[in-house]
Amino acid sequence: MNSIFLRGPSLHIKLVFALALSAGLIVFDHVFDGFATTRVYLNSVVSPIQYLANLPSEMLNASASRLVSHQQLLEENAELQHDAVVLNGKLQRFVLLQEENDRLRRLLNTPVRGDxxxxxxxxxxxxxxxxxxxxxxxxxxxxxxxxxxxxxxxxxxxxxxxxxxxxxxxxxxxxxxxxxxxxxxxxxxxxxxxxxxxxxxxxxxxxxxxxxxxxxxxxxxxxxxxxxxxxxxxxxxxxxxxxxxxxxxxxxxxxxxxxxxxxxxxxxxxxxxxxxxxxxxxxxxx
Structure with a gap:
């Protein structure tokens, strides 16, 4: 009895055919650059998908960068406030010393008789x-x-x-x-x-x-x-x-x-x- 469904080529034949076809296409593309336009279209179609795939990673990186920057700003601000307090203290001392120096200069420059x-x-x-x-x-x-x-x-x-x-x-x-x-x-x-x-x-x-x-x-x-x-x-x-x-x-x-x-x-x-x-x-x- 004949089978209703005809059997196709074997898997080995299909594999050899596929490899031969792939090699031919690779040689054709390398020698004649025949798929350049096709690659441009395919890249255009795939680019949004790539952006969407990279979006979570970029968002995480941006959030981490913001957190690091915020922490650095807080530390720098605290350090600057500390330096400002120290400098203001020194400035007040310098002002006091300047005033005392001015008093002494005026005092020593007071006109007195030579004797x-x-x-x-x-x-x-x-x-x-x-x-x-x-x-x-x-x-x-x-x-x-x-x-x-x-x-x-x-x-x-x-x-x-x-x-x-x-x-x-x-x-x-x-x-x-x-x-x-x-x-x-x-x-x-x-x-x-x-x-x-x-x-x-x-x-x-x-x-x-x-x-x-x-x-x-x-x-x-x-x-x-x-x-x-x-x-x-x-x-x-x-x-x-x-x-x-x-x-x-x-x-x-x-x-x-x-x-x-x-x-x-x-x-x-x-x-x-x-x-x-x-x-x-x-x-x-x-």
Missing amino acids: IRKEVAELMAVDNNPYSHQIVIDRGAIQGVYEGQPVIDDKGIVGQIMQVGSTNSRVLLISDVTHAIPVRVARNNIRMIASGSGSLNELIIQHVPHSADIEEGDLLLSSGLGNVFPEGYPVAIITSIVRDEGRPFAQVNAEPVALLDRLKYLLLLWPNNLVGPEQSVPDTEQ
Whole structure:
């Protein structure tokens, strides 16, 4: 009996045919480049599929990159904030040092007579008694400090030495109620006495006649009388004048030129005749 379905070529024959056909197509494409156009079309058709296949990997890579970048930014930001705090601290210290340097320069450049020795002192303490204006400085008998010695700052006269220890001294400010200093008006040399009022920003000018030629804004200088303060140093500026004919004298107030509430560095003055060989010190102006 004949079979209904005819049997085709065997698998071996099909394999040989396929290999021969593939080899022929490869040779044809290599020699004649016959499938170039076909490959372009096939690549165009397959490209979207390739993009879709690579999309999850690219998304994961982008997300990982963003996470890494965000973490790096956080770390850099924290580091920059730390550096900013450190630099601000150093800057504040530099500003303070600059201010102190400026004060010292102004202090050392204060004009003094050629026969006067000067030396810088630093504030150590302020008397806490509200009725007494006194301060303590870091210079004493070892440095040749003596009672009654004049003390100035870069603006003008501050006071005089009241007590002397071996390494520190107490200064009585010109604003103390027990202190008085002979002064003269820079404009016309009228002589007066400036006494402390108990307020750091006010002095009282005593026994001024109503007819005295003084005006608000006049600068008062040390007159040199009394042999305590050298002549010609700024003391105060007249701030108010009240001429009441019912009183024997005019009421005159002045504001100290020295910044008595902001003292830091001070200058001690020695007349030349008080500096012996054993007390000589290096010239602070150099």
